[in-house]
Amino acid sequence: METTRWLASDEQRWWRAYLRGNRELDVALDRDLSREGVSLSDYELLSMLSEAEGRRLRMSALAELIVQSRSRVTHTAARLERRGWVRRTPALDDGRGVVLELTDEGLGAVERLAAAHVASVRRHLVDVLTPYQFRALGEAMEAVRDAYASDPTTPASPCEPC
Amino acid sequence: METTRWLASDEQRWWRAYLRGNRELDVALDRDLSREGVSLSDYELLSMLSEAEGRRLRMSALAELIVQSRSRVTHTAARLERRGWVRRTPALDDGRGVVLELTDEGLGAVERLAAAHVASVRRHLVDVLTPYQFRALGEAMEAVRDAYASDPTTPASPCEPC
DNA sequence: GTGCGGTAGTTGACGCTTCAACTATGCACC
C-alpha cells in the first residue's frame, strides 16, 4: 500500500470551488427549468433529439450523448412519451434497436424551453465569467471529458486486462 | 417578450463541454466511491463533519456547506446514523437545533474513504489538466459559486420584491 | 406574557434513479 498523495492547499481550494460552484449551478439551472415543468435531464434528452438528424436517435446513442444509463433513458423516454413529446419506433436496421423520435408537439416544447434555458445558462454561468474565463473553463472540461472517453475503467470495457 | 440571445458557437461548445465533462466526472467519482460503499453525497457530508471543529456541525450549517436541502441532509444523516458513523445530539444553545457529530467509527470510515477519493479526484480531474488549466477551472468555479451566493432569486430570500 | 412571524428540523408520500434480472436479437466461429 502506497502513501496517499493528498491535495496541495491550492488544489484543495480549486477542487472545493468546483464542487460547490458545480452544485450551485446545477441547482439553479434545475430550478429555473422546473418552473417550466421539466427537469434538466428531461431537457437534455429533448434537446439532443431536436438537434439530431430527422429528430430521431437510437436509445443507446441518446444514452451515451447525455451520459446516462440505458435504463434511465428508457424510464425518461416513457415519461416523455406519456406527455406526447416523444415516440418510440423499432429500428429498421437492427431488430433489437429502438429509435426515439421527437414529435411536433415535442419540438414545440423544446423550442419554448430552450429560450428559458439559455437565459438561465447565461445568467448563472456565462454572464458571471469573463469571456476568457469561460473559454478556459470550457477547455479544461474538454480535457476532462476526453480523459473519461479514453479511461480504460469506463463501463464500456467489459473486462480490465483483455 | 424580448428575443433570445442564443449562445455563440464557441459558447455553445464550451457549455457542452462543461455539461458532458461534468457529468462524466460525477459518474466516475461516484462509481469509485460506491465501490467503497458510499455515495459522493454521503462522503461530502462525512468529510465536512470530519473537518469541523469538534467533528460536529449543526444540521443547517452542514446543509449549506454541501448545498443540499435540510430535508435531504436529515435523510442522509439518518442513514449514516444507522451505520453508526454519525450521532444526533440536541444543540445546547438553541432548542430547535440539532448537532450532528462524527463518531470514532465514522472518522475511521472517512479516513479510509478519503484516500480512495483523493486518488479518484486526481485520476479523473487533477491529473488530466495542466496546473494552469486546473487553476483556471478553479477560479472560474469560484466566480460561479460567488454569483450564486449573491443571486437575489436564491431560496434564501423569502420574498422577491421586499 | 401573549401573539406573531420566522427559523430548525423531521416526516411521509411521491417521483426519479439505480440495480439486477430478464427477453430478444445480432454476430462470429466451428
Added chain:
DNA sequence: GGTGCATAGTTGAAGCGTCAACTACCGCAC
C-alpha cells in the same frame, strides 16, 4: 446451422431526493 457470447432495451423493486405539511422553538413587539 447451431452454439455461445455480446449488445439493445425493458422491467420492477428498492433506494434516494424532493416537496409540502407539520412540530417545536426563537425572538421581537406590544
